[in-house]
């Protein structure tokens with residue numbers, strides 16, 4: 001069945017017939033109200049299961065269920081769907097974006113994020129283009145204190161979480177990253193998904209932070 005058939009006008013026409021026949025057959029006021037409520041309930045159930053059918057198509061081959069996509073849809077999106085203003089392709093794109101967001105939340109790089117970029121707030125990140133950005137999709141991870149996969153290694157000395165001790169180079173990670181007993185050396189390169197660039201760079205012997213990476 002095509003999505004046009006699924007979303008076609010037939011269901012609402014049927015609904016009107018159903019209302020009409022009940023109105024003529026049950027003249028008493030109370031009964032009438034009850035029937036309308038029942039009928040409205042049945043209609044919304046029917047609509048809901050039709051939406052789930054459509055979402056099942058949209059979710060084909062994706063690691064997400066139609067129910068999960070439906071729960072993520074805004075009421076306006078569902079209205080749009082009722083009004084035929086949202087296609088199954090759009091729903092499929094939405095489902096894909098949900099899967100991607102979920103994977104990113106787990107610190108997984110989407111397959112098409114193949115370029116190395118630098119986010120002002122996240123540091124070195126994988127994106128679908130290279131360059132420097134003021135904000136990025138990984139900012140959601142940063143805000144939720146979730147790991148951010150890196151395209152390159154970083155220096156602890158440039159990180160917000162590096163707490164210096166009474167030593168010119170040594171410090172500790174406030175995020176509990178593994179370190180030697182003495183601590184972490186500020187200029188050592190290491191791969192770190194918890195790194196966040198320190199906006200107040202006070203090191204005097206550091207090259208430019210983001211651009212210095214290789």
Ligand SMILES: [Zn+2]
Pocket residue numbers: 119120121122123134135136137138139140142
């Ligand atoms: Zn960012």
